[in-house]
Amino acid sequence: MSESGRAQVRAWRSYAVLGTVAIAALFAVAVSRSIAMPLAVAGAILVAAFAVYFGTSRRNVIGNVAAPESARETKGLSGAALDILEVIDDPLLVLDDSGRIVFANRASKTLVGPDAGGKRISAVLRTPELLETVERILAGGGPENVAFSVLVPVQHHYEAYVACTGGRLILMRIRDVSAIRRAEELRADFVANASHELRTPLAAITGFIDTLRGHARDDPSARERFLEIMSTEAGRMRRLIDDLLSLTRIELNEHNPPAGEVDVVAVVRDAADALKPLADSDRIRLDIAASPALPIVGDRDEVTQVFQNLMHNAIKYGRPGGEVRVRFGRTHAPSRRDSGMQAFVSIEDEGEGIPREAIPRLTERFYRVDVKRSRERGGTGLGLAIVKHILNRHRGRLQIESVPGQGSIFTVFLPAAPDGSN
Ligand SMILES: Nc1ncnc2c1ncn2[C@@H]1O[C@H](COP(=O)(O)OP(=O)(O)O)[C@@H](O)[C@H]1O
Numbered sequence: 001m002s003e004s005g006r007a008q009v010r011a012w013r014s015y016a017v018l019g020t021v022a023i024a025a026l027f028a029v030a031v032s033r034s035i036a037m038p039l040a041v042a043g044a045i046l047v048a049a050f051a052v053y054f055g056t057s058r059r060n061v062i063g064n065v066a067a068p069e070s071a072r073e074t075k076g077l078s079g080a081a082l083d084i085l086e087v088i089d090d091p092l093l094v095l096d097d098s099g100r101i102v103f104a105n106r107a108s109k110t111l112v113g114p115d116a117g118g119k120r121i122s123a124v125l126r127t128p129e130l131l132e133t134v135e136r137i138l139a140g141g142g143p144e145n146v147a148f149s150v151l152v153p154v155q156h157h158y159e160a161y162v163a164c165t166g167g168r169l170i171l172m173r174i175r176d177v178s179a180i181r182r183a184e185e186l187r188a189d190f191v192a193n194a195s196h197e198l199r200t201p202l203a204a205i206t207g208f209i210d211t212l213r214g215h216a217r218d219d220p221s222a223r224e225r226f227l228e229i230m231s232t233e234a235g236r237m238r239r240l241i242d243d244l245l246s247l248t249r250i251e252l253n254e255h256n257p258p259a260g261e262v263d264v265v266a267v268v269r270d271a272a273d274a275l276k277p278l279a280d281s282d283r284i285r286l287d288i289a290a291s292p293a294l295p296i297v298g299d300r301d302e303v304t305q306v307f308q309n310l311m312h313n314a315i316k317y318g319r320p321g322g323e324v325r326v327r328f329g330r331t332h333a334p335s336r337r338d339s340g341m342q343a344f345v346s347i348e349d350e351g352e353g354i355p356r357e358a359i360p361r362l363t364e365r366f367y368r369v370d371v372k373r374s375r376e377r378g379g380t381g382l383g384l385a386i387v388k389h390i391l392n393r394h395r396g397r398l399q400i401e402s403v404p405g406q407g408s409i410f411t412v413f414l415p416a417a418p419d420g421s422n
């Protein structure tokens with residue numbers, strides 16, 4: 001039966017009781033004949049009217065909150081209100097004025113369990129911060145936001161908004177903020193890492209300045225050596241700042257698709273020319289395969305940065321006296337969403353390779369398999385993070401394969417420009 005139907009039945013029940021009382025009074029007066037019959041009838045009607053008035057107004061108070069009859073009334077919420085709360089995708093709990101859960105929506109089940117209804121809030125969420133907030137609101141306090149964490153089965157962070165409704169109920173809306181917390185932690189880690197990376201060369205430079213002012217003041221050969229190291233360290237700081245700025249600029253632009261058209265074969269050849277002196281100093285031969293033009297939609301500077309970083313890594317971490325091979329090709333896009341053709345470029349070295357477990361982490365900022373080696377070779381640990389963000393912007397993908405002891409192959413896939421795809 002509906003809520004309004006039940007209320008109707010209750011109303012008629014009280015009318016019936018009061019009517020019976022009025023008629024009984026009428027008969028009693030008439031039988032005793034102590035007063036005139038019309039006066040007795042008028043008196044009975046008056047009594048009945050008063051009784052009906054007070055009866056119905058009392059029923060309103062009882063029906064709403066004070067002494068509920070059914071569970072649904074306990075909540076003081078209509079069926080429609082409950083239906084709305086049920087489908088909201090944030091966990092929602094409604095408590096009564098004794099701190100008992102009278103309603104828990106679907107989204108709250110993973111947090112408070114499937115049958116939280118009827119239990120005390122302290123039995124399902126044992127977080128002191130939250131319970132203290134509920135206490136304060138039960139004692140008449142205003143709405144509050146409270147942060148709390150649940151440690152099992154996996155750590156989750158939540159924020160709850162707790163407020164008293166007009167009808168002495170407490171509404172608790174909970175939001176899972178674990179992902180936001182994680183992003184904040186990553187950002188804080190990033191700032192800490194960047195500061196640390198900058199502090200190391202800065203400390204070296206400051207140290208050498210002191211030495212040059214002190215005992216090396218009159219030692220020309222020491223001065224020359226120290227100035228050389230200071231220049232290397234200053235270069236390291238400059239590269240780090242350049243990479244940090246690059247990364248920030250690319251990230252800001254990441255949701256803005258590139259517009260120009262670029263031939264990746266030409267870009268790779270230009271990058272190889274620029275890197276030739278470095279390759280020569282390690283006696284590494286750059287073998288760039290012959291290929292027709294492979295046009296893609298992209299930003300020339302960013303695409304150049306991708307291949308410069310990857311080829312530079314292949315030279316830095318490749319085998320001195322060995323070879324770095326670059327191959328080109330076209331292939332069908334792997335997923336239906338990216339219909340059409342893709343251009344790919346693979347860069348293969350003969351270096352030590354990368355341990356299997358490190359491969360998924362290579363594109364993390366500042367992640368390096370061997371920090372000392374990377375620093376010695378002028379690395380910042382940001383190159384592959386930059387590559388990843390540029391490829392994201394270009395709807396491209398990086399594939400890393402490696403056999404420890406034999407070498408690595410880094411392959412870049414990029415959507416081919418429309419003309420080149422048919
Ligand atoms: N071709 C490669 N062979 C072996 N290890 C590599 C190769 N390319 C990258 N790495 C590893 O990945 C790490 C991260 O690369 P990157 O982000 O370019 O930083 P960086 O080169 O400045 O150290 C490197 O420090 C290195 O440990």
Ligand SMILES: [Mg+2]
Binds near residue numbers: 309312383384
């Ligand atoms: Mg690098």
